[in-house]
Amino acid sequence: MKLNKIHHIAIICSNYEKSKKFYTEILGLTPKNEVYRKERDSYKLDLAVNGQYQVELFSFPNPPDRPSFPEAAGLRHLAFEVDNIEEAVEELQAKGIEVEMVRIDEFTEKKFTFFADPDGMPIELYEK
Known part of the structure; x- marks a missing residue:
């Protein structure tokens, strides 16, 4: 298998509007496409870094916390x-x-x- 590059990184947030503001206004990522998926009660926002699509920001109702400290397995x-x-x-x-x-x-x-x-x-x- 030949992998060319990382296509995207998906982030699930607990507060969509707060995270959307953080990633767009604080970090300066550029919104490319935003959709609301009614059947999942979920937003999906595609964001670009320096002109390249790389980050997907998702909202879901009541996502579980993922421990960061102490460091947990996973990303x-x-x-x-x-x-x-x-x-x-x-x-x-x-x-x-x-x-x-x-x-x-x-x-x-x-x-x-x-x-x-x-x-x-x-x-x-x-x-x-």
Whole structure:
């Protein structure tokens, strides 16, 4: 099998409007298509990162919590590449987002940091 790339990442949120605002207004992802699926009482919002469709944001009634701390099995976090981590951190903080201290990856010597989405899912910024 030959895998070409990651096609998309799906995120289920507990508060659709709050998460939609976070991913579009705070992170700047671009909405591409939004649908309401009446039979599932669920919204689905397709979002683009830098012009490429990559993230699906879903709402479902009463989704169960997924533990993040301590780290649980499964998807650990979502990571975005940035050109300048300090500028990205400043922009997030100016929008009221709490960001961890910038650290250096001991293997690549690249800068990275974490913050959380409205449901507490870790999001990483990794400097190019």
